[in-house]
Amino acid sequence: MVRSAGRKRRSHGGIRLNSIDEPVDEALSPIKLRAKRSTSKLTSDQERLLSPLDLAYDELPTELMAGDDLNLSRWTLVVHDSCLAKLATVQTQIGWPSSNQTADDITPNAIMTLLTDLRKTSPTVPPKQPPTSVTLNLQGAELVSDGGVRHAIAALSIRLHALNLSRTTKLTDDLVRWVAANCKHLREIDLSYMVHLGGMGVCAIGESCPLLHAFSVRGCKHIPEFALLKVAHGCPLLTHYDISHCCHATDLVPRTLASTCHNLQLFYAQGCKEISDTGILSLSNGCPDLLHIDLSRSDFQYKLTDMALLPLSERCKILQHVNVSGCDYLTDAGLSWLAMGCPALAHVNVSHCVKLTDLSLRAVADGCIRLGLLDISGCPRMSDIGLRYLSVHCRDLHTLGLRSTILISDGLSLGRENAQGLAALSHGCKRLQHLDLTKCIRVDDAACKQIGRGFHDLRTLILFGCCSVSSTGVRDVSRQCHKLTLLDLSHCRLVDDTALVAIGGSDGGMPLLQSLRLRECEKVTTAGIQQLCKGCIYIRTLDLAGCHRLDDMALLAICDHLTELQHLWLAGLHSITIIGVSWLADRCINLMELDVTNSAISYMALKPLRAAWKYGDLREHGKVRGIVPKYRAMDMMFLDHYGTCWKAAIRIQCLYRAKVARRDAARRREQALVHWAASKMQSVFRGRQARQYAAVQRMLRRRQHDAATRIQASYRAHVARTLAERLRKQRDRDRYVRMVIRVQSAWRRKKARDVFNSKRLLKQAWEARRQIAAAVLQRAFRAYGWRNRNSLFSTALKAKKAEQQAAANKLQSLYRGRAARLEAQQKRQALKLFERKKEHAAMCLQRVIRRRRENRLHQRRLDEDAAARSAATKIQRRFRRRQDMLSYQLMKIGREFQLRTDAALRLQAAWRRKQGHMAKHMLRVLKDEQYQRRANAATKLQTRWRGRLGRAAAAQAQQAAIQRLVLQTKLENHLATVIQAGWRGQKGRQRYREAVDARKRRWKEVPNAEGTGAKVYFHQDTGEIRHRMPQDLLDLLPKPRCNDCDVEVAMVECGDCGEFFCNDV
Incomplete structure (x- = not known):
């Protein structure tokens, strides 16, 4: 239509x-x-909160x-x-x-x-x-109440597996109890920073949610310890447990987790100051699959020492993340144990552990080759040597925190061949992306050059307080590090416009930069800011506080290029005016933070402009003045961006659908005309085609009938020849089988005779052994009677031997373990010694070559000095001879004085020795009498104790013999039962197969009563009659061979030709 x-x-x-x-x-x-x-x-409170947001x-x-x-x-x-x-x-x-x-x-x-x-x-x-x-x-949902959340969770019912209620200020402990009672299948729950959460709600979770895998109450300082223990006892499947800043948690919590939650993988106890080495020891013993552990703290640091890291290294072999920030009682030994025992470590935070040195970094580099993040901020004893160790082994390092590590420098003081510090790090760790060098006062332009040379994938670079860094270093970094998104140059007073031109340069620079801080960079001017804004248009955070040379033209450049700017600090800029700020209000509408403290911009001047910034509020607190971000300003921006995208999508859809509708209408009109003309032409043409097609079909049908007749005749002849060949091969195979059977029967008769003879000989040998065994048994019985008469002595002797054997076994096991560890350590030391020898040999060769070259020049100088030296030798020889004579006379006088002194000392020593011998003899007599009394008492006690142990051992041996006899009897009965069950099962299956075969044979083939000559099949039990052969008779027929391979049993019948084939065809 x-x-x-x-x-x-x-x-x-x-x-x-x-x-x-x-x-x-x-x-x-x-x-x-x-x-x-x-x-x-909405309620009145909700309307009041949402109305100013727009x-x-x-x-x-x-x-x-x-x-x-x-x-x-x-x-x-x-x-x-x-x-x-x-x-x-x-x-x-x-x-x-x-x-x-x-x-x-x-x-x-x-x-x-x-x-x-x-x-x-x-x-x-x-x-x-x-x-x-x-x-x-529902993280951060401050407008919802208990009733609304209950309504939503009730609709989800048992499908709710993960629930996040963190930072919800209106939800109470009653809701948590209701959730625990109605969500039995809950897998994950996050209750972090819930103000009204109490211990009863947490207890309800532990009692009602046994399938819980993840549990978090981070920041809930008022939760009592018994509630945390309730969760640990009631949720044995826990893998994630976060109790950070829960002040009431003690060592009992990790001890309970170790006894119940053996699958625990993540344990966060940040700020839990009562957890000590004992709790970590229990946790590591019970949770060997631990992956993440956070023990950072700022109080009670003495409770975590190296003994907390030792069990982690011995039992948690797959540990990946460790955070012990602020634990300043940790030393190099503890971190070495952890690094050697946990080779899978990828995240290590030891910031503010002031006792750690370069030895810790060496151990970490040797043991943790997959290390990705390392934070050693605030460790003043670490230096360039530790970074060299990291550069050799930790090739995958991507984040490194060196905040306030004052000994870090470029590391080129010993030459490029012996480079350390940042130079070695840039050569080995090419994948570094985040580097924090805050207040590293030894970092200068040379260090920045090494950073630019080695870290081409760097994303974050913080040089806060590095006073020696100038524009030259920044330019070296900008030439190579084109992927930087955050650069902090605060308090780098040597940085000027040259650095900004390099950052925003068109030939390289940092086009992806999003955050730049130039606080207190006094040499920066408006021209540098203009060049920066042209090249870095994605900047969202810009700190220009303290750059006194900037004026309104710098703000104009910012308005022209940085339209997505969100944070801007202009504190202390006296040259800017309200005109420049009005340009910002006109073009940088996403600005949510603006600091104009200590500038010419007043609070009253900013009042008319505050409506331009939707995501910021105008504030003045003391000397601080400007625009501050609204609460959750980033979420507001996300909502507006989401709505903008929807509007654009809707507009595009409307335009596209209108265009498609017009195009479809024109196409339909054209198709209607074509359809009418084509219908007329097709009706005439189809009639003619139908007549021609009928004539052609008749001719094709006759040809197909003739061809089919010839093909069938040829195929039947082929089938007859194949059948004759198959019968001939079958006769040959039967004759071959008969001959094989005859040969096998003769061979089996021979083997039977040999077996009979061997059995006869074995029987004779068995009779002989039986006689010998009888004699042995008689001799053993006589010995047994004698041993019974002397049982007390033999029992004590056996107990002593067993104790000695157990002690020997224990010593051997300990010695072998220690020997294995010593051998492994010796191998590692030998490998390191071999490397050192190779390096020493290379240095020796270089020294020999240089020495040979220098010896020739030195030999000339020696020849010239030889004559002068010989003359001086003669003079010195005579002078020394005179001095020797005088020294001999003085020595002779001193020797005589020494002889007199020695004689007096010998007399005094002989008198004192005599007095001492007399006192010593009296003391020895008294000690001998006391020792004899003690020996007699100890002998009597040992005699009684050994008698008691002998009697107990005899009773225990008798009981063990009885138990062995009972167990042997039970085992024999069980084996007999198993053999009988197997035999009965075999007979039962055999009878079942016979019954099934007999049931199938109840079908009989009889002639058809209608006289058609066809046969029918009659079942003798049920009286059922079938005209086609039933499946039971088909199962009894021998299966034909495959027509192709003639080896396998045929499984498939061809529907066209009737031949049989196996599954391999």
Whole structure:
């Protein structure tokens, strides 16, 4: 049917953003609609909060209410109880076909279509099944209450597997208890920073949610310890446990986790100052699969020492992330243990651990070759030598924090061949992306040159307080590091316009820069800012505080190029005026932070301009003056950007649909005319074609019949020849089998005779062994009688031997373990020694070559000095001879004095020795008497104790023998039962096969009573008659061979030719 040419298709008028969710109300019944409208009104508090925002949405869009990933964390500014009620309705009535849908996947038109289909569907037709698991994220939802959240969760029921209620100020402990009671299948729950959360709610989760995998109460300082223990006891499947800043947590919490949650992988205890080495020891013993652990703190640092890292290194071999920031009692030994025991470490934060030195970095570099992030900020004992160790092994390092590490420098003081510090790091760690050098006072232009030379993938570079860095260093960095997004040059007073020109240069520079800080860079002028803005148009954060040479022209350059600017600091700029700030208000509408402290801009001058910045508020507090970001300004910007994108999409869709409608109407008119002309021509042509086709079909049918007759005759001849050949081969195969059977029977008779002879000989040998065994048994029985008479002595002797053997085994196991570790350590040391020897040999060769070259020049000087030296030698010889004579006389006098002194000392020593011998003899006599008394008492005690141990060992041996006999009897009975069951099963299966075969043979083939000559099949038990052979008789027939291979049993019959084939064809 052709559409009318005068009828036009209207273009869609688009969707109003404030009424996107109206189709949902139409899908509700009148009763639900009235209830919905009664709850859709905002409260006075909500209206007061939302009225000054002027956002693109005043409530949650409908397209975000569907799917299984309900991530509303960015939308909680406009989420209130009525939105949650609407979300509950959508989730109850609409089952989405796909999961993890976002606003880009679902359009309002699609929602309207689905709701229309839902209304047209009969009430008896069930809706689509909703997703099996749903995630609900209400992080930061400050406008919702307990009732609204209950309504939403009740609609999700058992499908809710993950719930995030962090930073919700109005939700109370009653809601948490209700969630625990109604969501038994909950897998993840996040209750971080909930102000009204209490211990009873946490206890309810531990009692009612046994399937919980992730649990977080970060920042809830008032949670008691018994509630945390309740969760640890009631949720044995926990893999994520976050109790950061829970001040009441002690070592009992990790001890409980170790005893119940053996699959724990993430443990966060940041700021838990009562957790000590004992708790970490228990945790590492019970949770060997631990991946992340955070123990950073600022109080009670003495409770975490190296003994906390030792069990982690011994048992948690797959540990990847460790944060011990602020634990200043850790030393090089603890970090070395951790690095050697956990080779999978990728994230290590040891900032402000002041006792760590370069030895720690060496251990980390040797043991953690996959290290990606390392933070050693505030470790004053680490220097360039430690960075050289990192550069050798840690090739995958991408983040390095060196804040306040004052010994770090470029590392070129010993030459490029022995480079250390940043020079060595730039040579080895090419993948570094984030580098923090805050207050590293030894970093200068040479260090910046090494940074630019080695770190081409650098994204973040912080040089705050590096006073020696000038424009030359910044220029070297900008030539190579083109991917930088954050650069901090605050308090680098030597930086001037040359550096800004290099950063914003067209030949390289940093085109992707988003954040630049130039605080207190006094040499920066307006010309430098102009060049910077031309090359770096993506800057969103710019700090120019303290740059006194800037004026309004710099602000004009910022307005012309940096339209996406969000944060700007102009504190201390006395040359700027309100005119420049008005330019900012006109063009930088996304600006949410502006600092004009200590400048010519007053508070009253900024008042008329504050309406231009939607995401900032005008504030003046003391000397601080300017625009500050509104609460959750970034989320407001996201909502507006989302609405802008929707408006653009709707406009594009409307224009495109109008164009498509006009094009479709013109195409339909043209098709109608073509269809009328083609119909007439086709009717005439089809009649002629039909007559010709009928004549051709008759001729083809005759030819096909003749060809089929010839083919059948040829095929039947081929089948007959194949059958004759097959029968001949079958006769040959049967004759061959008969001959093989005859040979095998003769061989088996021979083997049987040999077996009989061997059995006879074995029987004779067995009789002989039996006689010998009887003699042995008699001898053993006589020995047993003698041992019974001397049981006490033998029992004590055996106990002593067993104790000695156990002690020897223990010593051997300990020695072997220690020997293995020593051997591994010796091998590593030998490898390192070999490398050192190679390096030493190379240096020796170089020294020999240089020495040989220098020796020739030195020999000449030696020859010239030889004559002068010989003359001086003669003079010195005579002088020394005289001196020797005088020294000999003095030595002779001193020797005589020494002899007299020694004689006096010997006399005194002999007298003192005699006195000492007498006192020593008396003391020895007294000690011998005391020792004899103690020895007698110890002998008596040992005799009684050994007698007691012997009696206990004899009783234990007798009990063990009885238990062995009982176990042997049980085992024999069990084996007999198993053998009988197997034999009965085999006989039962055999009887079952015989019964099935007999049942199949009850079918008989009889002639047809109608006299047609065909045969029918009659069942003797049921009386059933079939004209085709039943399946039971077909199973009894021998299966034919394959017509192709003639080896395998045929499984398939060809429907055309009737031949049989195996499965391999």
